[in-house]
Amino acid sequence: MTGHGDYPSREFGRRKEPHRVIIARGDNVRSFTISPWLAGVGTVCGLALALGYVGATAYLVLRDDIIQASAERQAEMQLSYEDRISSLRSRIDQLTSRRVLEKRSIDEQIEEVVARQRDLDQRQADVARLIARAARTGIRVATASPLPPAKPEIDAPQLAMDTSASDAPPAIGGTPEPIEISPVLSLRGTKSDYGPAAAAAAAQAAGHPARPLRDLGEDSASADATPARATAPTDQRTDLLEDMNATLARMDDETTMALDVIAVTAERDAKTITTAADTLGLKLAGTARGGLGGPFVPLGDVGFDKRLDRASSALERLETVKTAARGIPLAAPLSGAATSSGFGPRLDPFLGRMAMHTGLDFRGATGTTIKAPAPGKVVFAGRNGGYGKSVEIEHPSGVTTRFAHMSRVSVTKGETVDLGETIGYVGSTGRSTGPHLHYEVRINDRPMDPMPFIKAGRKLSPLLRN
Template identity: 40%
Template structure:
């Protein structure tokens, strides 16, 4: 108990245990708060410094990451630009090769048509329908073009993709692979063209020589292609590749063949009465009217009255009308001094000055003039002298194979 005295006044205060505990607790709480506030004030600067340092480190890490990404972006962009330039260069080269190949097809078109007109063909090929895109390699070309478009679309994309993982093809590697495939296809197309050109050249040369040999045995000289006057100032030759050389060789071979075919068609190698047998040959025989030996200047074909008579070669009609023992007679000039005569006709279907072609009907069989009955009298003359028509008829049978 606590007693307080002030003058006459005396006060009594009883201190209980809980009051002591409360007082001590309050003191301890105040002390702790003081110590906590003091510690906070002391440690605050360290905490703020640590926080700022941590933020600085995070900012530095972020800036380093940004720099690394920017450097990676620059590398990828530079690589893509380089790859795109490489692809564009290869595309330009490919287009040049393709343009050259298709321009060659333009040169080939006329020659292929001439070859077809001359009866030539390469096994498995129709000259008139010849197109580079019909070759087996065209499928590779189309596939290559799709792959090229894909590469160009990838290399030209606006978005930047991460770097290629190891072992995966880059755009440049894909371009090299695709362009190698397409270039090989174009080379195969070119080789196929050259192969067909050379085959046609060889066929044209063989055919021309075979026909010329057959005609030569009849005494016909086949003129060389392009024969005639030539000239001009001397100019150094231009460089020529294998394709241009092959084209020139084919053109010359076709010109030679066309010259031989033209001569074969113009000269009398056909039959004036196809399907009719010969009743009297060329040479000496007993004359049916005089009963003594006489020269028969032609051959006679059995024919009924009115049977069609055909020109044995193209040429110009120089005589058409009655002519002594020939009766109604037609004479055609075929050039090179060679003429043909068709006698004893019942009717004449052409006039002097007309131009006729081989196989054209020019008259009808009869028995006019010095004749014992309907037939076709046929003669071949060189420079006015009668020669055996059988030489030309036999040669015509052999030439038929090449004139189809």
């Protein structure tokens, strides 16, 4: 138990003394009392300042790296943008250059089409003249037309013996000549009445009519106008150029085909005519050819000029051959008349013994018109022994024809006659058993069988018509 006067009062437990800060400087001593709350606040503030200092120091240390990385990123982005812009500018330049080149290319193509059309116009003019010339020769050009079927063989019933028209025996006559043994002669009454030469003539002189063809000028209107520089877009101009080129190519192909058709047809027709003439033992003027030969060289691309020259040469040769062939007596002097006696050995109607019949006897009533089988000059007109009233014509081919037993002669010596012109009329003058025409064909005054000439004329008449 304690007293209240001498000792201070105490609470239960130990009492805490406040913190004191004592500052002594020489004889001066100062002391400060620090409460716990103030000490806590001071501590917290000190820690905050320390943390702020440490954070600021770290920021300053790392700040340069961050700024440098950001600058590098900005630089990379700028370079990327600059590269993209440069690429776009280059693309724009390319497109602009291509546009200019395309425009220039289209202009150049238009110029080429114009020049090509001018050349094609000249070609068309050359081909048109050649087609007109071919038409005058009897060749019609139509590359798009199908080939005609083979021409049927011409029957010649009038060449056979016809006894149904009259009960009277057929009239015959003529001057007999000695029989000469010749391979071209054979006895009548068989299929070889006219001998091997006649059969060869009929087989080799076959010709076909020229093809009827359409004019090539039908398509020329599609490219007649010169193509102008279009103001349409490039795609449309390109399509237009393609169409023009296709049209010009088709016209060029048809022009080339026309020349080939003309050349091939003219060469074929000329060969047909010359073959027939060769079979008859005649050489046509302008058909002589020299020796041929040389190494084989494959045919390359043949240009337009060569095709034009070939077609022109073929037409010229065909015209020459036709002119010469028209001088051969290929027509029958009596159209549609039957024969009463053929060429070759026969029983003489007056003497009753074998004799040589030097021509053909055509049945005909008195006064039937006799026509010239080819153009020529009359070298005899009048009476000639057993021939009676007769006419003899010399033709340009060198062949001579003789017509006998006429009732009347309508031409005079020295007169020029044309094909189909009337030279006289059927009769029974001279050595004759009745009205008929005795017809002879002679080469160098040697009698030839007229039948191969007539057969060849039937085959060649479509070719010689124009």
